[in-house]
Amino acid sequence: MTLAALPAGEAARRMADAGLSLRLPPITVRLRSPLPAFAAQIAALYADSEVADSAEYADVDLRLEPVRGLRRPHRVHVQFVVDGVTPFESFPVAHALPMFEWGLNWIFSHRMHDHLLLHAAAVARDGRALLLPAWPGSGKSTLAASLMCRGWRLLSDEFGVVSLADGRVQPFVRPAGLKNASIDVMRAFAPSAFIGPLFAATRKGDVAHLRADAASVRRGAEPAEAAAIVFPDFQAGEPVTVRPLEPSTAFLKLAGNAFNYEVVGEQGFRAVTSLVRRAPAHILRYGDLAQAHAAIDDLLRMEARA
Amino acid sequence: MTLPPDSAAAVADPAGSEPRWRVPAGQRFVFEDFDDGIVMFDALVGSTHLVSATAAEALAIVEETPDLTADAIYRRLLARAGMTEAALPFAAVRELLWQLENLDLLAARTR
Numbered sequence: 001m002t003l004a005a006l007p008a009g010e011a012a013r014r015m016a017d018a019g020l021s022l023r024l025p026p027i028t029v030r031l032r033s034p035l036p037a038f039a040a041q042i043a044a045l046y047a048d049s050e051v052a053d054s055a056e057y058a059d060v061d062l063r064l065e066p067v068r069g070l071r072r073p074h075r076v077h078v079q080f081v082v083d084g085v086t087p088f089e090s091f092p093v094a095h096a097l098p099m100f101e102w103g104l105n106w107i108f109s110h111r112m113h114d115h116l117l118l119h120a121a122a123v124a125r126d127g128r129a130l131l132l133p134a135w136p137g138s139g140k141s142t143l144a145a146s147l148m149c150r151g152w153r154l155l156s157d158e159f160g161v162v163s164l165a166d167g168r169v170q171p172f173v174r175p176a177g178l179k180n181a182s183i184d185v186m187r188a189f190a191p192s193a194f195i196g197p198l199f200a201a202t203r204k205g206d207v208a209h210l211r212a213d214a215a216s217v218r219r220g221a222e223p224a225e226a227a228a229i230v231f232p233d234f235q236a237g238e239p240v241t242v243r244p245l246e247p248s249t250a251f252l253k254l255a256g257n258a259f260n261y262e263v264v265g266e267q268g269f270r271a272v273t274s275l276v277r278r279a280p281a282h283i284l285r286y287g288d289l290a291q292a293h294a295a296i297d298d299l300l301r302m303e304a305r306a
Numbered sequence: 307m308t309l310p311p312d313s314a315a316a317v318a319d320p321a322g323s324e325p326r327w328r329v330p331a332g333q334r335f336v337f338e339d340f341d342d343g344i345v346m347f348d349a350l351v352g353s354t355h356l357v358s359a360t361a362a363e364a365l366a367i368v369e370e371t372p373d374l375t376a377d378a379i380y381r382r383l384l385a386r387a388g389m390t391e392a393a394l395p396f397a398a399v400r401e402l403l404w405q406l407e408n409l410d411l412l413a414a415r416t417r
Contacts, residue, residue, distance in 0.1 A: 248343030262352050
């Protein structure tokens with residue numbers, strides 16, 4: 001059953017009680033919080049995700065709890081508690097959703113060491129995955145979200161989850177995090193896409209979340225073969241350019257980009273080697289989403305012919 | 307410069323003052339040769355390096371045969387790469403070995 005299929009108010013009731021368990025392949029997250037506004041945001045942004053029985057085993061047990069601010073006790077903050085531990089300082093209570101999203105990213109990057117975790121967005125079409133590795137501010141989430149709105153399957157806007165066993169790219173489908181100017185860019189680019197509330201002046205600026213489409217969520221456990229690697233480099237006003245990367249340069253960029261390359265050791269070296277040998281790498285500089293899409297289509301067409 | 311053959315190395319260095327080269331204990335290298343460069347994984351510490359073909363060959367030689375002098379490594383390098391002494395000067399290889407030592411990829415030992 002999907003979250004959207006639960007009776008009205010049921011998600012909030014579960015979150016306030018035994019927990020709302022969401023299947024977000026490859027993990028299951030049990031989420032508890034008494035905050036009704038936060039529960040409503042989760043219900044809207046994860047509407048198509050599968051709900052598991054709250055009593056089932058969950059890989060991650062999360063609580064977002066209201067607390068009083070230490071310096072300003074009259075202000076209510078929210079605390080992120082994972083498996084009984086509070087790894088972060090509290091956030092203003094209105095920023096519970098961004099805290100959940102960033103916290104879950106943090107947990108994923110610290111635990112999922114049976115995969116090479118690239119700091120990358122990933123999308124797929126016809127079973128072929130396009131990896132978009134980049135540091136924050138390079139436009140990878142916006143580019144991935146825009147590709148999803150044009151028919152690509154979203155795998156993740158934050159992680160290139162590469163199996164150490166077979167090198168395939170695993171989805172970790174969640175809402176795409178949009179920041180600052182990219183929020184209005186996506187509102188204009190895809191007016192029918194569901195974008196959640198705007199969280200102004202968070203630690204990363206203004207933030208909103210674009211819901212993953214139902215098709216991407218439904219196929220959330222279906223991996224794809226890595227077909228191409230594109231390092232996005234958004235530069236406002238710049239014309240689109242595509243530059244091929246030599247394999248050894250692509251290797252070092254990917255290894256340096258991964259969250260856990262040093263943790264997974266030689267397996268990570270072999271995973272990056274396999275990626276670079278199978279998927280040609282390019283740098284895509286762009287200032288316009290439609291032009292970037294056209295360049296990506298051309299690139300994949302040429303690679304398919306080659 | 308003409309170098310003595312391997313068997314004469316000890317005679318050329320009777321006091322054993324020339325450093326002998328080996329990989330640190332527990333060290334293991336994994337090489338991947340891409341068309342444009344060689345990437346090497348240092349399995350002891352988990353670091354990755356982009357290395358030249360000469361460096362990769364030198365590391366492989368020392369890994370295969372520990373305790374060679376720089377001269378002996380040099381001769382094997384020339385033979386493997388099919389290069390002349392003019393194309394690959396001995397001084398460059400000696401400098402390379404010390405650079406690899408600085409990266410803790412090789413260790414030098416004087417008897």
